[in-house]
Amino acid sequence: MSAPRQPLCKLATAVHHLLLCSLAALSVSADAKVHHHTWDIAYHYKSLDCVNKLAVTINGESPGPTIRATQGDTVVVTVRNSLETENTGIHWHGIRQVGSPWADGTVGVTQCPILPGDTFTYRFVVDRPGTYFYHAHYGMQRVAGLDGMLVVSVPDGVAEPFAYDEDRTVLLMDWWHKSVYEQAVGLASDPLVFVGEPQSLLINGRGVFEPFHCSRAPSASGCSSAPRPAAGCAPPALFTAVPGKTYRLRVGSLTSLSALNFAIEGHSMTVVEADGHYVRPVVVDSLYIYSGESYSVLLTADQDPSRNYWAASHVVARERNTTSAMAILSYAGNDPRAPPPTPRPEGPAWDDARPRLEQSRSLAVAHPDHVVPVPPRPDRALLLLNTQNRIGGHIRWAINGVSLAFPATPYLVSIKRGLRGAYDDQRPPPDTYDYRSYDIASPPTANGTVASKVYRLALGSVVDVVLQNTVALNNKSETHPWHLHGHDFWVLAYGDDGKKFDPERDTNKFNLRDPVMKNTVALHPRGWTAVRFVADNPGVWLFHCHIEAHVYMGMGLVFEEGVDKVGRLPKSIMGCGRSRT
């Protein structure tokens, strides 16, 4: 797959893009490098949490290697699929793919899946510094462990609005012993069989499986027959800190289900980056992080250097039935695996939603020197009601009554080629819902449809999206981290718990002065979240809840903009549905 390189700024249509483009222009400097990676994707037995099970690996490892590049560089990843009979596709989470919409890796949206025995090459420019990811984007395959981090540094000589000595990556995950197939078939069954809580949490791909009730109460019923970790299975080392040094931890979550709280015992952290954007620095004792989000936090090794410290990841927002993950921050000179002398941290109460909402709000402000001006008003506003519906005997998630199903032919191909009927193109999905009369605690869940529709956006238009949460069929309301492909958005406001968004009343709550930009944002229980973006990236882009079970059950939608401006599509993205050329 290759395509002519496009000038990165030719799509800029508004003054507020100048900053982005001036940074992006660096990407075509003489120093820009091309980073080649060759990956073999295969199943291997791995013991990520001390229990041996199949994982989808990259060159035998899960998670895969951290890709490192400098702003403006080109990353080329040649992916060979050595899975047995299963396809794959890899998404570069946070990379906007300006000029390369076919490299987004979203099977069903931007490409056909990569078949076993086939090789596919992703080639894209990393046009902005920041902390990003990659992961499988096909069915629920991410659950199987095909993921990793992608770190883009600023070029030499470019200053960031904070200082540190070294950086480290911290990838947070949750982990199941059931296969992806078992999970997906359960979700598609009637009655639905939920995936359940994860067996373990992982930090940098390592954890310790230990049934929660047994670790808390070893004599409890069932504990005698519970699996026991293998001897030698112990919390992994996080990294070794040199006293006095300051570290930039690039913390990312690719959980499949869990919202997390991450903390390092005895150390505060200063949040300085979110999803590739500099935030107004906030000092926190612990970081709430949702699947698809990344943060950089600064940590100074200023504590007693004669001992080690726990780094902990805890489930929040769902009843905690999974043992928290522990890793060890050691100080130089200590045994890096020596357990800290203190009890393992318990973490915050899982069901206290208030500090989570407060932290979301505190981190929604851009660094004062890096405010990207937000357009003052939208050209189009989408009010999206998130509901859990029963449709045709199955439980599905729906947005304004439409539950997303991916078409056999990738949208990008269908739209570019004008293939009528290759997706549900007869009626567009609704821009709004009856926001006056519905009840958050008893939302409309009848009359939903499962469909492959598209929101077609005018190229260059400014779009507001207000996500409104409700309760699910079990009367609980979950946290949904919504992730937008191909763009960043300004985070304008988070509504209060239990409050309906009213466009006449609530738009004046939007922060139009200094909102941070992100690509993933939390929709808190019974709340609403408002974002704004410019539809300036020709292509077709998924916008979805980053919980694997939720997007599998339809919690997503698709935007199209300016596909007529997209260059010739590579043949390598075709071969499925009606895209056989």
Added chain:
Amino acid sequence: MSAPRQPLCKLATAVHHLLLCSLAALSVSADAKVHHHTWDIAYHYKSLDCVNKLAVTINGESPGPTIRATQGDTVVVTVRNSLETENTGIHWHGIRQVGSPWADGTVGVTQCPILPGDTFTYRFVVDRPGTYFYHAHYGMQRVAGLDGMLVVSVPDGVAEPFAYDEDRTVLLMDWWHKSVYEQAVGLASDPLVFVGEPQSLLINGRGVFEPFHCSRAPSASGCSSAPRPAAGCAPPALFTAVPGKTYRLRVGSLTSLSALNFAIEGHSMTVVEADGHYVRPVVVDSLYIYSGESYSVLLTADQDPSRNYWAASHVVARERNTTSAMAILSYAGNDPRAPPPTPRPEGPAWDDARPRLEQSRSLAVAHPDHVVPVPPRPDRALLLLNTQNRIGGHIRWAINGVSLAFPATPYLVSIKRGLRGAYDDQRPPPDTYDYRSYDIASPPTANGTVASKVYRLALGSVVDVVLQNTVALNNKSETHPWHLHGHDFWVLAYGDDGKKFDPERDTNKFNLRDPVMKNTVALHPRGWTAVRFVADNPGVWLFHCHIEAHVYMGMGLVFEEGVDKVGRLPKSIMGCGRSRT
């Protein structure tokens, strides 16, 4: 997928084909029907042996429905792949696909896999009466339960050389609780993790999981924690017989690993058909049957009608660590589920190879009125040494030192289009081996290669294949049922246990007078098997051991003949490797 129908006899090149063609000519009679089937292939939780696990199903069932048609009819099966992220392909086992080589369903050989969300239509003529199968032919996917039977009747007015009142199908399988992925990854690992013995045997898709050692010795160690079948889990009914009537049982084996012995307590059986060909009738107390074989046996309900009888399937040829499958033959008027008053049959000794070889020989003779004349001599003879090799750190099966790996592009497309290098086309695989100097008990296992090669045969030529068995790396010698796609072969001879085939000495042992034709033949431990066929079916055809683990590990080879005579290939078989058009 559709193609112009070709006259079925235009490929006949020799006098001995006149019989086949005269029968085939019936297929274009005015009575020929088209049978349409629409199948949705999806994972579902099924309890085939009373343990709930994922199975690949057809319209929710495993095994799938029996397809019934009359000689000369056309079968059209529209397959929609609703597997999550996994492809599929379905082979019509025993159907030669004369004029439709692209419909053989062999992924990597005759087509690309069918992608999730895609629909593929198989269309073929069933040109000969007999008992056949269908099953997945992609990776080891057949293990997951995608299979069923295909019965072709003679047209009205055509007599068969035996009489019966009604027919019944009896599909034999073995069944694992591990997924296909777990099995395949183990086989590809170093050190190899074998799939192990099946958890259960199934008769018509039903069995009872019952750990062998516990059922035999309930107090044995480990039995207390062994899974117990659910209440109500009991041997299934086979069918209800009316006293005095004669039944044609169409018995087929689609085991993944196991050789079987099938018997019905108190009843002898007369074998009358093998793989679609009439055999000289042989009365047996029990039938040895290997994966990929089908037999029709006549059974007369001539026993005490006041009770029921066990129908039993037992593992043979491998140490029996799997509980035998039991079903119930009831007599009309009895409770069809009432267990027989007698103990469950034990079956023959698993390790007594002599009666198996003897039965193979006794069933290798055609019915005297249905002898298909065999050409007196071959144009080409292939001597194929079956060995288990260690190649590149992995244990593989090899034929004359070549271990088959399927190419990313189907052979049929590569060869038809002359795509150089799409498979290992630089050197052909060897026709023979050093049959004078090797040792069956210590065969050559070094210097093997994993490759995707092809034996290219002259169209219309007569080909002999002598398969020579040896011992594997564990010093044991297994039974390998070899199955040929696209053709039947004459079974000329089975060698004795421990005897090397010597072409100068042993060709005079061939039965050239009245050999039966088959499509699957057993290669017995430390023995040899000789078959002959006419390469008269333009296309590319797999020839392989029908044990899933063995073909996965390379125990197969590929024949090509007359691909230049194959019509325009349907686009629907393309889309993978270099076959994107």
